[in-house]
Amino acid sequence: MDGGAGLSPATLTALIALVRKHTGIAMTERKSVLLEGRLRPRMRALQIESYQGYLDKVEQDRAEVPHFIDLVTTNDTLFFRTPQVWTYVEKEFLPQWSREHPGKRLKIWSAAAASGEELYSMAMLCEEFAAANPGFSYQIHATDISRQILEVARAGKYGGRSVEKIQATHPDWVKKYFRPSGDSGGLQVVDALKKHVELAQHNLLVPLKPNKQFDLVFLRNVLIYFDQEHTETVLRQAALSMAPHARLIVGESESISGLNTAYQFVRPMIYQIEQADYHANNNNQREQ
Ligand SMILES: C[S@@+](CC[C@H](N)C(=O)[O-])C[C@H]1O[C@@H](n2cnc3c(N)ncnc32)[C@H](O)[C@@H]1O
Structure with a gap:
């Protein structure tokens, strides 16, 4: 035994x-x-x-x-994990995207969402951006292979290290976007954020259905668990769900530059699809 x-x-x-x-x-x-x-x-x-x-x-x-x-599966995550990513999204990606796509809704995919801290971090940034830029709107699609962890993301209730961290880094946003939950200092995300979010179970090794053509894809701290073959498969599948101008964000220790993929380095952790590859990929996909 x-x-x-x-x-x-x-x-x-x-x-x-x-x-x-x-x-x-x-x-x-x-x-x-x-x-x-x-x-x-x-x-x-x-x-x-x-x-x-x-x-x-x-x-x-x-x-x-x-x-x-x-x-x-290992589901560790935090609000505003890797701060420089969020500075990039707030200061560069959102202003540029909204300038270039007036009147359109920003479509975001949190592709290994775990318990949801990443997607609610993005929702808070979008709310702040919308307050300063009337007419801006957004939708977040969040997926993970683990059904159990998605239920935590759906509930949007947090405690422990998650709460300690965000209270230290974003105390004003805690007041604005959370309400107290339970007796032990827990927090619950407000519905104003949740209403922009849809969650679904999805395995990154297969194509996402329906194909939504996202503008911004978070694929962070999940590639480290795959070998090169599966990393390339996941990146290929993700590319099929990205709009031509989209940005892909990976984790701090997940450089994908040496791999056989359609992505072009923008800056550390940020990639875009090479335009020639984008059209080839999508034409092939349509022919199949
Ligand atoms: C460490 S968490 C990353 C959370 C968040 N993206 C971050 O960076 O903080 C990794 C997540 O990837 C998910 N995962 C692992 N293999 C997957 C697969 N094949 N398809 C989709 N999600 C997967 C796990 O369930 C886990 O929730």
């Missing part, structure tokens, strides 16, 4: 393959303690004693797959 004694090498290899199959995430054998710690409570709840038994359950019972995905 490998439930109490730890994962056998063969079961670990099979579990890593199953993680890759369902999420694209490339784990190494070094993650065995992490995997054990994450799977054990679920196994206990299901009264499955061995890791092999749980592996069989995931393979044989489709209803278990979403739980497995929830367990193996």
